[in-house]
Amino acid sequence: MNRKKADELSKEFGLNVVQSRYSDWGNFYGLVQNYPCALWDKSGYVIFNNEDDLNIPEISVAKRINIPKRISSLKTYKLVLHEAQLPEELPSGVVYQEGTAQKIIVNKYERDKNARYACLSHYGYICQVCHVKLSDVYGAIAENLIHVHHLKPISEIGENYTVDPISDLLPVCPNCHAVIHLRNPPYLPQEVSHMLHKASTSQTDKIAI
């Protein structure tokens, strides 16, 4: 599974490599045999152009490649993904994304990085349900933190379906996303927006009383 994941990532990011390996912990179960090679973890990669590149104190090469401080400790490490954008994959292909309120089941369209990018360049990093921009609340650290929700019911998706990043995807904050997925089929963003509005007016009523 990890080898497949590494190959997919290298392809996705257009790396010109002949071998890819993946490990979150710096234990690459095997050796690098073909160059250039990309070693991946969940947030980025390092490329090795030849055997000499492996010859640094941070890396131990025995029967397998081991980087005790993880590849992110290497100088040439390139960070390309925010951890939140690449949820752990489960064997069934179903993906749970960490939400603040609960775990959210997302489908492959919500994880498609190109579609996600196109969606966010159109809407910006603003939740389309509660209109919060997370960096306004948490500061610069949360600048790229947003989920992308897929609006089309899976039952309506045929084989030749291609996602439209603007009409089919919607940026939502992790809280609103969690609420959307409290039901299956998911609530419509408008419904959650309505809940939010109703809840806040009843809050105001209480305060007024």
Ligand SMILES: [Zn+2]
């Ligand atoms: Zn929201």
Ligand SMILES: [Zn+2]
């Ligand atoms: Zn969703």
